[in-house]
């Protein structure tokens with residue numbers, strides 16, 4: 001599904017657009033000209049469909065040179081290993097996420113907690129995948145696009161949003177930090193941190209995105225700052241933004 005000249009949705013489950021496996025987060029494909037990249041990798045249970053969707057965009061799998069993970073939860077990182085093998089792509093994430101996904105650490109990634117909660121079926125496989133660590137603020141080139149890593153802990157540790165500029169518009173891939181309508185995702189898992197989430201919401205509001213692309217739910221192709229502003233406003237009023 002094409003969103004604009006250089007951005008497509010390659011996968012999206014029941015919390016989004018129903019284009020791939022029900023549990024998949026929304027996976028974005030960005031076209032940098034000489035090469036392309038994905039933001040997140042889906043849950044890994046429907047990678048073939050995701051790959052078919054990539055080919056339907058007119059890109060071949062070998063065009064995908066990088067896969068940026070927003071964080072390591074199963075619905076975002078479960079597909080990283082197979083996709084990176086099939087595309088020959090490098091997988092990148094912030095340091096903690098890189099460490100846990102490389103080790104396939106189900107506990108640290110709250111995979112076992114999500115299975116117990118019924119998010120994934122019993123026996124859900126999470127394949128360890130080598131991940132290159134990124135630093136906050138690091139800029140990675142995807143063809144002629146510059147993709148900047150924005151540390152946004154809160155939903156979990158090592159969560160990263162990705163920011164870029166396309167046609168003078170600020171594009172923010174917000175992962176599971178802030179969603180449409182300024183909602184957030186607080187969960188009773190070991191590394192979910194309200195104080196960090198507060199900082200994240202205020203930081204994202206400063207970016208003032210035009211195009212706002214979260215990993216679940218609705219998206220905004222203009223005036224994306226309305227959503228980051230809404231989360232920040234709730235915090236400035238000493239409240240907590242609505243939970244997804």
Ligand SMILES: [Zn+2]
Nearest residue numbers: 071073155176
């Ligand atoms: Zn998550």
